[in-house]
Amino acid sequence: MTTTQIPARQTLNLPHILWLLLRQQPWRYACGELLPLSFFLAGRLTFSLLLQVFFNRLQQQSGPDLALWLLPFAFILAALMRAILGSLGNRALVTALFKTTQTLRHNILKRILERPGARPLPGSTGEAISGFRDDIEIFAQLFSRLLNVFALTCFTSIALVIMLHASVRITLFVFLPLLCVVIVAQSMKKRLEKYRVASRAATAEVTGAIGEIFGSVQAIQVAGAEERVAEHFSGLNKRRHDAMVQDSVLSAALNSLFGNTVGIGIGAILIMAAIARGSEHLSVGDIALFISFLSNITNFVQSIGTLLAQVTQTHVSLTRLRALLQGASDTALVAPAELYLQRPLPQITLPALDAFSELHTLQARNLSYHYPDTGRGITGIHLEIKRGTLTVITGRIGSGKTTLLRTLLGLLPAEAEAEITWNGVQVAEPASFFVPPRCAYTPQVPHxxxxxxxxxxxxxxxxxxxxxxxxxxxxxxxxxxxxxxxxxxxxxxxxxxxxxxxxxxxxxxxxMLVRPAQLLVFDDLSSALDVATEARLWERLFSEEQHTCLVVSHRRTILQRADQVIVLKEGHVEVCGCLEEVLEQSAEMRYLWLKDEIE
Ligand SMILES: Nc1ncnc2c1ncn2[C@@H]1O[C@H](COP(=O)(O)OP(=O)(O)OP(=O)(O)O)[C@@H](O)[C@H]1O
Known part of the structure; x- marks a missing residue:
């Protein structure tokens, strides 16, 4: 029997994942990024061409003509268009990116909640928080950059045709630096990835430490460990600082390389223009056109460089998000999700109690679970619980009582040969089955x-x-x-x-009691309640109706009420029966009974 269904893992490549996310809101992305940018770039192209005409006319004639008057108007028009479309588009883009990131968060959280309760996260809480926060943001940044690069690529292609038309040789000089940048960025890819992994891991360690420190302030104070904890935290911060500096310095170095390479390119164009002869000769208008294009081409080159770095980062983030998915396919990561961003959240309703959910008999056969790190746990447990009865599990500390409850309820994955039946029908997924109105549970350490x-x-x-x-x-x-x-x-x-x-x-x-359930499961209330309070609780619970209860306890008050007592010893059932029977048959039970009296 398996307690969780892990779908066969389907791994998608990054472009496919991005495409599936983009497809969920194509219009928002188009309106938010592509439209304003396309208008801006179209305006920019028109402006550059007018600039060329203006300077050519200026060169040929003694004074300015109509082009001079058209130029500022065209510029103002383009700026206005950009401002209006940009502000409209910004809202659509922010919403689209927010929805995309929330979809990813929703799907990962959903997957985590599907896992057995005792082992929902593969790593530390800090790693998970850092994944939810930073790794998913990196996806959003890549999205934004990709759309930006797409629009800039359209612009650069048109600009390229115009420039080639003016001068092939000089145009090639403009694009030579671009080639260098791409080669350098590619050769740095592995190193950047290594630094990125290290800085992410260091950030996760710091986040995790903050969570642990806040969660155990009292324990730290009681142990007088403030200084040592501060020292440890400072060490983690130092490691994070070093990793972040390495990461940021390399990213900044690559960025400045992109910018300067293009600057050198501009210088080369001016020199080439100055020495060009014959058909390569450039007019003042052509030079103005080249220079005006170059600011956008610089942008394009830088964006390509940043995009390559962001793709590397996103691969690292994707690996970390896959770890949180714990075996689920990538399609589960990008599945469309109901987010309720503007509508109120739906009301929580308990599933109705159908005829099958009414408990008659619960049986477990061969229930085993062993913790991977200690090898301890429970082995081959059989139990049967009938409607309206009280079953008490008892045993020494560490005998496996909590493990038995958790394995039965699907909070720990039972080993393969186990079988759990509810009214004779096999329970395939205990974790999702043992919930109200079938079952409610109070753990030993409630949250x-x-x-x-x-x-x-x-x-x-x-x-x-x-x-x-x-x-x-x-x-x-x-x-x-x-x-x-x-x-x-x-x-x-x-x-x-x-x-x-x-x-x-x-x-x-x-x-637990506010959610009426067929089976009530309590894990050792005695650890926090005094004898009198616990006795009152049982008194009230059993006075009003015939509940079916499964209780971990060593207290005589509840053992005396039990229809069935299961005594555990070292992960096995030592003996099972009514109190008189187990006391008579088991020395272990007699020891526990006497121990409770002494306490
Ligand atoms: N998370 C864990 N990882 C590894 N081993 C564990 C873990 N939890 C419990 N164990 C081991 O499994 C065994 C059974 O533990 P369990 O908590 O089920 O005992 P218990 O009878 O409920 O103890 P207690 O009376 O203290 O609640 C013990 O030997 C314990 O050390």
């Missing part, structure tokens, strides 16, 4: 967000106040809510730092 307590419980679920207060009461949280400064509207701080461990645990229980 709260830096939001109000209400939002932390509801997570956007549209339920009435009555249902919310019932869940809070069942989680034995109602007195705490009254005491909090703003009740349910209290902002609980990052990871719920403003709440006690027990309050965090019970908030998570309320989050």
């Amino acid at each position: 709260l967000f830096s939001d109000t307590l209400r939002e932390n419980i509801l997570l956007g679920l549209p339920v009435g106040e009555e249902q919310l207060h019932k869940a809070i009461r069942n989680a034995v949280m109602e007195e705490d809510v009254i005491q909090l400064e703003a009740g349910l509207e209290t902002v609980v701080g990052v990871k719920g730092v403003k709440l006690s461990g027990g309050q965090v645990q019970r908030s998570a229980a309320a989050r």
